[in-house]
Amino acid sequence: MAQNVAQHWRASIPTEPSTRSYWHQQLDSNLEALTEGELPKSADYVIIGSGLTGSLVAYDLARTLPTATSIVVLEARHAASGATGRNGGHIKPGRIAFFNDWKERHGAQVAAAQVALEKANYEETVAFIEQEQLAEEVELVLLQAMDVAMNQQALEKLKTAWENLRRVGADTSDMQFHQEPETAEAVRIPQCLAAVSYPAASVWPYKLATAVLRKAIGLGVKLYTSTPVKSIDKAVYEPFWTIQTPRGSLQAGSIIHATNGYASSILPELTDKLVPCKGHAAAALPPKAYFESPLQNTYGIHWGDDYDYLIQKHHHARPLIYGGRDLVGSGDTFVGVGDSDDSTLNNSIAESLRNFPFETFKDWKSEENETCPGDTQVWSGIMGFTIDDFPFVGRVPGRSGQFISAGYGGSGMARAFLCSKALCQLIRGEEVDKRIPSFYFDLDKRWTTPETISAQIAEWKAMTAESAV
Incomplete structure (x- = not known):
């Protein structure tokens, strides 16, 4: 029975077709044309997902790594077709809405750190939009x-x-x-x-992600839409990974998972840990x-x-x-x-x-x-x-050269900018922004806890039923 529950809470790859959001009524025709052509045989960095996290990571790395570095973004559907293109369109920090829950579950210090992070994330996101002269374009x-x-x-x-x-x-x-x-x-x-x-x-979130993607592409990043990732396997030659897609395979030196709720579709160890x-x-x-x-x-x-x-x-x-x-x-x-x-x-x-x-x-x-x-x-x-309310940011345990920033709990616009920036700092071997709570990066501990989300929900429902009697 537990096995069935766990399997139920492993994500599929993004569905096709999908419901159409308001934000997708004005698709970027240039980006949508990037479905043709063969995949490259290899890349130094492959980013899976082209929403806000994927686009920010692509742009940040393209600006800061040596110009010869090859960076590829793979997207299962059209650009920014996932949560970024389907959210509520606000950059609203959770400064009070969830404070009680965070405090009760994790203590006052963690709750205060989370409030401070989301306030800073709002300020930095707005500053980035203005510095990149995107305010008018992204409304x-x-x-x-x-x-x-x-x-x-x-x-x-x-x-x-x-x-x-x-x-x-x-x-x-x-x-x-x-x-x-x-x-x-x-x-x-x-x-x-x-x-x-x-x-x-x-803000118009789809336009924000695609505007950043265009800037990354201008720096040499390659975007391939309609290219879902089916699996990732260890390559014959270390330290590469082989990414399997319906359009062929691709060798990657490093992989960044920017797939949020879909992460467990290609990282099965996240089943019932990130649902x-x-x-x-x-x-x-x-x-x-x-x-x-x-x-x-x-x-x-x-x-x-x-x-x-x-x-x-x-x-x-x-x-x-x-x-x-x-x-x-x-x-x-x-x-x-x-x-x-x-x-x-x-x-x-x-x-x-x-x-x-x-x-x-x-x-x-x-x-x-x-x-x-x-x-x-x-x-x-x-x-x-x-499993614990907060994003997974950092090195994927047991998968050398793979990184992740995902699991935003419905608050991606309030968390993604600083999380993406911190992940790029980690990839480059720099000191990581101290405004990001340190436990975000403790993936070895957070992923190996015996606790599961399905068990948490079952326990909560049982407690609620008892209190109602």
Whole structure:
């Protein structure tokens, strides 16, 4: 029985076809043309995955390694077709939303370090976009995040997190606790009881990843789309690895795994240590009131046990981009865990997402509103969750010359930039950015723990059932 559970929570390779996200309506035709031609016989570095992590690593290495170094990026589908091209479009650090959970599970010191990392990651990501002169292209908008409490349970959790955050000495100088009723009016959500605000941003994530990829390609990096990796084997000649794809094999001196929730598809030792989890997101056209005066915040909407997130685009049709609604699927917090198929939707979640803005925002539903739930585009995407909540960054145990940065727990935009930068420092043999918590890199210990995610979930469900009796 345990064997079946473990096998269930090993990812497949990315599915084809897949649901179409809002961000994929404007695909980069030049990158999409990179499906033809033979694979090179060998490369010094092969990066698997072309999302934000893969593109950042490719660009960083191409800028800093000797010009003769060969770097290849392999992508199973089209460029940035995974989680980067399917997320909520916000760069929102988890400065309070998950602090209680981190503190309870890992202690105050680890929780504070994680908060500091995500704050720094936000700042560095925005600085990078501006330094590379990509702000206009990727539609960067700087605004405030609002973590909103929608009921009494959520309010108590938000208050406790706020108090704990200040108690551990975290930097809250740019944060503010907002009480109702003024808050409800400001965020345009009548049900809101309180909120905590702090700096955040919105962005077109697919365009960010592909813009960075183009810069890497300009430095000599080779991108091959429609090239899923089927397996990695030890090559006859040390220290190379043989990468098998439907288009042939490729010898690699070093391999970087940037596949997030799909990592276990080619690293079977990650089965039940880094598991895929299907989430859902949506894009809804706004009514006149929200088109003329769009929301000025990104949102984390807290319901106690459930959590939704959203932004509103300030460009073009100004759609609301949002996701979550996980408990609607079956009443189970863990719906979607183990599912790596983004070609399908959970119908209950999709219906709830379509109704969400009409049920949540003031004046979204009005006589002048020509939009309806049927106009909403819904898609799915695959996140990656690790055994202990935090990304796996560093050398792959037992596989000399292989590296990984994956398992962002649904918070890739809040973690990926600094994780990718640190991984490149490690690859080059440099001192690694000390803002990255040291336990991120302790993969020997974290991967060999007898604990599994399926066992954790079974234990949690048993405890919940007992407390409900």
